[in-house]
Amino acid sequence: MSPVHSMDSAEGPLVKRARKSYPDNNRSVSLFSVSARHPLNVKPGGNSLLANSIDFKPSKSQQMGDFERFPEELLMEMFSYIQDPKSLMRLSHTSRIMYAYLYDEEIWRKLNTHKVLEGERINQQSETLPWKGSWRCTLLRLEESKEAKLQLKDNLLCSDILYRPFQCSKVDYSTLFSKIIKEESVYHQDSLNGDFDHTLLPSGRIARLAESQLTLNEFNENWSNKPFILTNENENRWPVWTLNQLLERFPEVKFRQEVVQWPLKLYSEYLANNKDESPLYLFDCNSMAMKSLKQEYAPPKIFQPDFFKTFNHFSSKPCRPDYAWLIIGPKRSGSTFHKDPNSTSAWNAAISGRKLWVMLPPGTTPPGVGTDEEESEVTSPVGIAEWVISGFFNDSLKIESCQIGITFPGECMYVPAGWWHSVINLDDSIALTQNFVPQSQLCKVLNFLKNKHGQISGFKPKNVKLVMDEILKSDKDINNETLSKLREYTSIFESLDPHLQEEDCGEITSEKLPPMPIFELFSQLMILGDNKQELEAGLEKLVKLEKNELMKKTGKSEMWTKLTDEKQESVGFSFGFGFDESDDE
Template identity: 30%
Template sequence: MRERQQYGRNDDENNNSEVNAKRVKFSASPRTKRVTLSDFTCIQDPHPFGVLPGGNQFFMSDQSAQQPTSSKSLLEQVLDDKLWQTVLSYCDAKTLGNVVQVSRYLYVAGHQSELWRDLVLRQCDATKIAITKVAKSWKDTYVLLFSPTTTTQRLFVQSRPMNIPGIYSDTIYQSHFCRSFAIPDAWLVRTNDQNENYTEQQQQQRREIPCVSVESISPQAFFSHYEETNQPVVIQGAANGKAVDCWSNWEYLQAHSSPTKTFRTTSGAAPLSGYFTLDAYRKYTEFEYLEESPLYLFDRNAFVGNEQWEDDFFPDFYRQCPYWDPSGQYGHDLLQHLGSRQRPDHTWLIAGPKRSGSVFHIDPNCTHAWNACIQGRKRWIFYPPGDPPPGVLPSLDGDEVALPLSVGEWIVQYWEEHMEQYRQRPVGSRPMECTTFPGDVIFVPHGWWHSVINLDDVNIAITHNYLSPSNLGNALKFFVEKQDHISGCRDRAESIKPEMIHDALVEALRTKEPKHLEKAMAQTEWTCRAWSSQSTNQPDKEQQDPTSEVKRKTIMEQTEPLASFTFSFL
């Protein structure tokens, strides 16, 4: 397996817990189609430079068999593909431009999208500029942004990938596969399973995220059936309104946004965030060959100063879902009492191309969330609190999490184990899945692991994190015992800093919501398994017995090597 992504102390966290040894078997509905790994492998686009998996070299014709293996010179064969990727990552743009002219193999290795993306992001950060224009690839974008103007006007020509036969590399091909995996047909349709009314016991057995229509659920039903029980639910039609009708048109969005306004994008595999104008990001999503983990627009300031975008979405949304309206009679976003600029980050605009998304994580600061699907479809995969997904390795104290770099890599390496977990885990620990469609809103309970995969060429969503009486007790403990994990307030001068949030919230709620505060303050233990085994009141074996020979392993030491990439395509 390639290098794993590792989160530090200020990011989402969780901890391993023992799984009940009792196995529960059941028969799924005959209409339920379980996606298998083979559903992802029928990719339509070959590698842009003609690279094939390493196993294909054993099926070469007699004529091609006389060529050097993988078209590498003796010098190039000294280092394996992974080491060459490391070496090339240290090259500046001029050096990398020269390296790709050395040989056929280095031409392919040196044109990988991630190398040129990182060069663009680092140069933008160093020069403090935003990405205001893009070409058809990251390499061309670098030339367009940073070459002298006169040289660019005279010499700039869009590059075209050349097919280079005889390059066999599992490492290079795996990255292509992870960014080009097929989207299963079963994910793209709203099945009967999502609409049928199952009994509570049947729903529990099936472990599918329930779907209800916005007209059929009252605030009291939402609170009692889902929020207080900490269970996810999809509310169909909850976000239907002007945003769903108009935001599929990028020209509409641009017409109602400042042309100079920039939006933050991020990726777990990118070294830095990138800042795009809206038009530049739209063109980036249309790259013919995106990197394995595409940059995901995830901006907390998208609605600042943009009344039109706010009016397109929030009035209709709050009218249809009064239980999420902070100013309504059911207003229970308790963090609002800290002040809109003093509270941690809470509302984001999200946009991304097909196969972008977020790897497994837990939402920050012990908060619940709602996510409104505006354009495009999203596939959601949930694991209950305290039961991390396969391939996700939290440290004992939850300070670090090691996991695959991209959603594609997790699918390639762990989908079969994911299906096995579905079949063999106890009912309450099984994963849950669903697809959300434009107009749907999904409730994400606090402490749940979840991953999101965008399924369409254009995907836009709005999400909001909040506290309510149902998770206030856990949040107050979190703000005391997990201050290193508090996020969304460290880089803004006006925000309340982590060490002060608990006291500030208690003081505000003492006046605004005294009954909810009294109940939350009476809670002495965690009620969510996401943090219960990480409590600072529960010492580990080393603290209990100083003579113990048990040594705590780091996250990377716990990571077991996986079988090498073994796909072969003739």
């Protein structure tokens, strides 16, 4: 897979020859080597079918007592309702079998999550415990070196529920994706050398484009609807942040890691040593550190035009959803398949570490992911590692429209609006990402805000209300329909439960929060922001888009619907073929 070179004895230096094409290799991964030995000698469920002459004493049934009556799934669910770490520990000490069931990391992680959420519910901050290498050791305040590793004999306990998460926690992606990594490394190096031609890529690979050579017009006309990796010859294009450097600056600053908020020092200890199947991912936008870090970089020029900035038109009372994040995660962490909110596009710059991307276009549901027809409810029943080793990664590669690629430090991935994407961190990584609305994607955002109220997220009712108040107080002309919508919402807001007024609208049920007029607000702010011409062009495209979507949904064009409506209104309607009842044919 290395570039084709020849050595010219007369000239001496290495001379590059034009490459005819990049080899079109098989991208699937072999899953036969994904195995590991459980620390307590729990075996996969299939081992229970193997003949075993050893007479276990005491037997599994005797060690479990009355708990033996329950299916494993129900048993683990029951254990998750125990909210006291000491009680869980005592139960685990009743036998080796029970110790193995309660050794499972997910039970202890759920217990920690419950304590955090319970603290938030009663407005009391939960205690932040020093990290001890596992959730179990942390909650029990137990040094990892002193943890008992009680061994089970042979096939005494064969359980996929216990073995599979452990197996997933030991997945080595560098080995699993070695062929893809090798090929992408060549593409990356060629792009740095100016020797990369995306037209020669095999199918299903994400193109690389040089930032210095991609104009805004070319982006909007040719590239805004498909993913690509933006490369840059300038080594100082992005901040050179290492985790150690961030630790020196912000050791005690709390960052958001999914449901918890930890000081960066604590999270760094977790990142370096954890046993999770799906490690915690730091995804922060509002910490004190992030407010400072946002001043240290600038988005690529082609991504800077952003119509969602109009939500900040009244700068003293902005209502734009969060859009810029610092992302830090250990290797094996990442995100399951999702689409970016509100039909926005996104860019994601790798500061350190490599990321593997799997991407599918709108309308193509990823294997292993469940969704309804409107794609408003998305279910990813398994974590990333389980998704890969269950074969869904290979299934994705069989889909012609599937795109994969790896971003290396200094590269920036563009994610078009509506594209499904999953990300796997191959190394400990740091990245920056922002959501934005380019001109070429404005129509999709208008369609989303107008026709998919139930999927809108990120807007906080109180912030929206404040901006609407400013618009209503202004002396700007507002059309009657928009004016009516804004006034209707302001009256609804007054009856909204106070503790919901500052919640993300995506987290509030429709029964408690009727649809907010975000479409009307956005349109009015576009006009106030001197973007009326762009708005009108977007609305013109929206009409066409709505007609196409109606035809796809009903199988009938607008003209057909109009004709059939006229037929229902007119008794004597016909298509005018003029057949006589006496005709034989």
